[in-house]
Amino acid sequence: MKKKIFLIIILSFIISCKSDKKKEEVINNNATIYYLIRHAEKDRSTKNKDPVLNKLGLKRAENWAKVFKDIPFDKIYSTDYKRTQQTAFPTASSKGLDVLSYDAENLFNKNFKYKTDKQTVLIVGHSNTTPAFVNAIIGKKEHLQIDDSDNGKLFIVTVDEGVASLIIENHNE
Structure with missing residues (x-):
């Protein structure tokens, strides 16, 4: 015994x-890993072109921080809009990182590739920029605009020795 x-x-x-x-x-x-999400739910009761997150959106932003709790991010990027910044903030705060800005008009360029090489990066964008960013990284136009009601899609793109692979997860409740 x-x-x-x-x-x-x-x-x-x-x-x-x-x-x-x-x-x-x-x-x-030595791979570069990109986690790409769309901003959380925004306040639609205003005509403001730069609305903040609504209550559900604030809750989702906190939930993303929980989803990413074990991910060792090196950098976190967001567009300059309040809704993307607010979505990125809980995760950045939990990691002790600043939220860096990226230009949605000039997505995956040589400079961005260089700055993020062999790193793990979170990128918070919009219904049109997030799939465009994914397409730019994978080198194929496979993903179109995200449905306006979908704030829980997660794209994980791994680039290893120049070869990109993609996983898509759904984190809608």
């Missing part, structure tokens, strides 16, 4: 060591 318990303890230790190593390999790889 003591041998069985000892064997179980040893096997548990070995298994836990192996899983930790895999996690380190993922964190230490």
Whole structure:
């Protein structure tokens, strides 16, 4: 009986060591990983061209911070609009990072590629700029505008040795 318990303890230790190593390999790889989201729900009761988030949007922004809790972001980018800044802020705050601005008219250029090479980056955009950014990174025009009611789509683009792969997740409640 003591041998069985000892064997179980040893096997548990070995298994836990192996899983930790895999996690380190993922964190230490040389890929560039982009997480792209659209801003959370905005206040539609105003005609203001730069509205803030509504209550649901503020809640979603906090939820994104929870979704990204274990992601070791190096940088967080947003357009200069209040709704994108407010969406990015909880995640940036939880990581001790500033929210950096990007020009939605000049998306994935050489300078941006250079600044983000081999890093893990969150990019907060809009229903039209987020899919356009994804298309620019993957080098294909596959993704069109995000539906106006969809604030929970997450695009994860990994670029490893010049090859881009894409995962799309739905975080709508």
